[in-house]
Amino acid sequence: MVSGTAPRDGGPPDAERDGDAMADELKQHSPEPDGSGVMTRRRFLSLAQMVGAGAAAVAAGVLPLESLVSAEGGQPGGAETKVKHDWVMVIDQRKCDGCKKCTEACQKMHYLTGDQQWIRVYETESAAGQKSFLPRPCMMCENPPCLRVCPVGATFQDDEGMVLIDQNRCIGCRMCLAACPYEGRTFNWNDPPQPPTAVAAKGTPEYPVPQVKGTAGKCVFCVHNLRAGKLPACVDTCSMNALYVGDRKTDLASNREETVKLSAFLKENNAYRLKEELNTQPRVYYIPGHGELLEY
Amino acid sequence: MTHPNSAAIREAALRPLDGAGAGFWALLTGLSLITAWGLAAWGYQLVHGLHVTGLSDRIFWGTYETNLVTFIGLSYGGAVVSAILRLTGAEWRSPITRLAEATALVTLLIGAVFPVIHLGRPERLWEMFTRPNLSSPLVWDLIAVMTYLFATMVFLYLPLIPDLAAAREEYAARGGPRWRVRLYDRLSLGWSDAPQQKRLLEWGVGVMSVLIIPLAVTVHSVLSWAFALTVREGWHSTIYAPYFVIAALYSGVAAVVLVVAAFRRAYRLQSFIETRHFRYLGFLMLTLGLTYLYFTFSEYLTEGYANTRASVEVLGLLLQYRFAPLFWSFVVGGVLLPVALVAVPRTRTAAGVTSAAALVVAAMWLKRFLIVVPAEALSLMPGGLAAYRPSWVEVSITIGAAAAIPLLLMLFFRIFPVLAVWEMEHGGVQGVPARGDD
Numbered sequence: 001m002v003s004g005t006a007p008r009d010g011g012p013p014d015a016e017r018d019g020d021a022m023a024d025e026l027k028q029h030s031p032e033p034d035g036s037g038v039m040t041r042r043r044f045l046s047l048a049q050m051v052g053a054g055a056a057a058v059a060a061g062v063l064p065l066e067s068l069v070s071a072e073g074g075q076p077g078g079a080e081t082k083v084k085h086d087w088v089m090v091i092d093q094r095k096c097d098g099c100k101k102c103t104e105a106c107q108k109m110h111y112l113t114g115d116q117q118w119i120r121v122y123e124t125e126s127a128a129g130q131k132s133f134l135p136r137p138c139m140m141c142e143n144p145p146c147l148r149v150c151p152v153g154a155t156f157q158d159d160e161g162m163v164l165i166d167q168n169r170c171i172g173c174r175m176c177l178a179a180c181p182y183e184g185r186t187f188n189w190n191d192p193p194q195p196p197t198a199v200a201a202k203g204t205p206e207y208p209v210p211q212v213k214g215t216a217g218k219c220v221f222c223v224h225n226l227r228a229g230k231l232p233a234c235v236d237t238c239s240m241n242a243l244y245v246g247d248r249k250t251d252l253a254s255n256r257e258e259t260v261k262l263s264a265f266l267k268e269n270n271a272y273r274l275k276e277e278l279n280t281q282p283r284v285y286y287i288p289g290h291g292e293l294l295e296y
Numbered sequence: 297m298t299h300p301n302s303a304a305i306r307e308a309a310l311r312p313l314d315g316a317g318a319g320f321w322a323l324l325t326g327l328s329l330i331t332a333w334g335l336a337a338w339g340y341q342l343v344h345g346l347h348v349t350g351l352s353d354r355i356f357w358g359t360y361e362t363n364l365v366t367f368i369g370l371s372y373g374g375a376v377v378s379a380i381l382r383l384t385g386a387e388w389r390s391p392i393t394r395l396a397e398a399t400a401l402v403t404l405l406i407g408a409v410f411p412v413i414h415l416g417r418p419e420r421l422w423e424m425f426t427r428p429n430l431s432s433p434l435v436w437d438l439i440a441v442m443t444y445l446f447a448t449m450v451f452l453y454l455p456l457i458p459d460l461a462a463a464r465e466e467y468a469a470r471g472g473p474r475w476r477v478r479l480y481d482r483l484s485l486g487w488s489d490a491p492q493q494k495r496l497l498e499w500g501v502g503v504m505s506v507l508i509i510p511l512a513v514t515v516h517s518v519l520s521w522a523f524a525l526t527v528r529e530g531w532h533s534t535i536y537a538p539y540f541v542i543a544a545l546y547s548g549v550a551a552v553v554l555v556v557a558a559f560r561r562a563y564r565l566q567s568f569i570e571t572r573h574f575r576y577l578g579f580l581m582l583t584l585g586l587t588y589l590y591f592t593f594s595e596y597l598t599e600g601y602a603n604t605r606a607s608v609e610v611l612g613l614l615l616q617y618r619f620a621p622l623f624w625s626f627v628v629g630g631v632l633l634p635v636a637l638v639a640v641p642r643t644r645t646a647a648g649v650t651s652a653a654a655l656v657v658a659a660m661w662l663k664r665f666l667i668v669v670p671a672e673a674l675s676l677m678p679g680g681l682a683a684y685r686p687s688w689v690e691v692s693i694t695i696g697a698a699a700a701i702p703l704l705l706m707l708f709f710r711i712f713p714v715l716a717v718w719e720m721e722h723g724g725v726q727g728v729p730a731r732g733d734d
Contacts, residue, residue: 115352136677150432151432152423175432177353178357181527182677183353183354183676187356214346215417
């Protein structure tokens with residue numbers, strides 16, 4: 001049985017609590033940059049919201065998740081002016097200590113079994129014998145092999161390029177597990193853990209909780225959190241602040257602590273992507289390293 | 297070439313339709329029980345879900361996909377014996393065409409169930425018809441298998457029409473069971489051996505003989521692409537489509553040999569199906585077996601010589617480590633031994649060729665397993681080998697499906713004539729103007 005208590009922030013959506021949290025954040029938000037060059041997370045997220053006119057509905061946050069998601073495309077005055085985000089993730093391997101708290105937070109958020117690791121932490125060793133950790137969420141490929149092979153179109157890309165699964169359509173053929181070069185997909189072989197009914201009665205592609213037996217699942221970048229101006233569960237839990245979520249539109253990326261200019265951050269730190277040669281165009285960037293920034 | 301006379305052919309073809317012996321009922325009961333056990337296992341899986349299999353996120357395809365490729369592959373014998381030999385005017389084939397075509401239909405029907413068995417949500421299969429994603433190889437599979445299945449039925453049915461008319465006359469004369477007279481009457485579509493009907497039938501069979509070959513090639517090509525179109529080492533290979541087609545032809549001819557041997561004995565057809573039939577089928581098998589070995593060698597040499605890490609790992613698994621006993625069993629038991637049995641004149645007998653065919657059918661299941669599983673066992677990400685052991689559910693369903701093939705054939709040939717009477721009497725329907733017996 002998965003614990004019923006929701007995490008402080010970025011936890012399973014809870015309409016009232018989220019609304020309050022969001023209102024507090026908006027109240028405290030100062031329009032002026034704080035001048036330090038490093039913006040606070042709250043600042044980044046508010047910026048990200050303000051980019052889109054859809055922000056009004058999102059920021060209101062008082063709507064239950066399902067209506068919030070369905071309102072995305074059609075809120076009054078929002079349809080034409082809505083600016084789409086271009087979400088990416090940045091994983092700083094200089095900081096990752098392989099604690100796997102991200103995996104646990106993700107499993108708690110999505111009510112997964114212990115085997116289902118939507119963000120999986122691999123350990124690698126270089127030729128020089130240096131160990132490093134490689135957390136692997138869904139790569140959210142711009143050119144996703146899993147999407148092409150799905151016989152019923154259950155895997156789709158939403159208007160922001162997020163690769164999502166409609167588990168009410170998936171027939172469970174596992175062709176996507178065969179196609180994903182990153183082993184990013186899990187399958188619900190058995191009955192998935194059930195959340196308390198207050199959390200979610202029925203999953204959506206954005207917040208697929210509970211999982212559906214006999215269908216495929218994978219990391220969804222916690223799109224429901226992003227749209228509510230919150231960090232994905234893994235990013236929000238990483239005690240080393242090694243995980244960032246970013247938006248290539250605003251060119252900002254944020255971990256729990258700081259906000260950086262995405263393009264410069266990637267460039268200065270020699271960011272790379274996994275299996276570039278496959279032309280999948282992943283949305284996940286890695287900063288190479290082997291834990292040298294652990295003491296920071 | 298001497299054909300026994302018409303009366304003998306008719307007698308031999310129609311006699312087995314009634315009067316089943318104790319042996320028939322015993323075998324039928326045994327096979328039914330095994331098939332029922334397989335169905336029960338499937339029911340158990342439907343109720344409990346796919347976790348009753350030995351599959352995992354790493355090895356997500358296993359026994360069912362192996363069965364799917366294997367059983368559909370067995371149906372290729374029908375295409376070769378009936379279509380290719382028919383088009384090339386090989387007269388010797390006529391006593392075994394009906395057996396070959398029925399084998400094709402039955403194995404295909406069984407094979408086509410596995411795509412459903414393997415699904416996590418089989419009740420949503422209809423979505424592949426209502427909202428197909430045409431860029432998915434699995435949709436191509438569905439279209440190809442359905443088309444091939446339909447063509448196989450037509451191909452079996454057309455030359456059966458005159459024989460059903462003969463059966464109708466026979467049973468009408470005897471006043472024999474009403475249901476048989478009715479059934480044969482309905483299905484023979486008023487066949488009266490008129491020249492016009494004969495011309496039409498020859499045209500139809502000729503067209504189907506030509507059509508069924510590309511259709512068969514399509515099916516195993518697209519099946520191979522479900523694997524080859526991924527980026528997995530061991531699957532991602534340009535040779536896969538023809539490699540799968542040759543495998544299917546090889547095992548398909550072997551399946552025909554087994555069915556022919558069984559019915560020849562049970563229905564006492566030795567005067568029609570002679571040792572030379574086994575010899576000819578044996579030669580076909582030998583050629584296809586060596587071709588398959590050549591493809592295998594070419595594939596692994598190309599992969600292995602490049603010496604990339606991934607290819608070395610896959611080949612190591614197959615040739616040296618975990619799967620090596622299975623792989624070398626396939627090479628020896630599935631190709632070298634059967635080829636030797638056919639090549640050596642002393643063993644080139646009905647029994648020798650039949651033993652060779654039995655080895656081929658079993659070993660080709662193994663080979664398909666070795667295509668499906670080892671490529672998954674290796675991790676695409678940093679990580680170790682994954683393990684897979686088929687569960688009792690998978691084993692039961694597999695054995696049940698295997699038993700269903702002879703079961704359905706036994707039932708089929710209780711109702712339909714085992715010899716292609718009309719073809720044998722008329723020197724064959726060939727799609728080209730019929731020739732007389734040589």
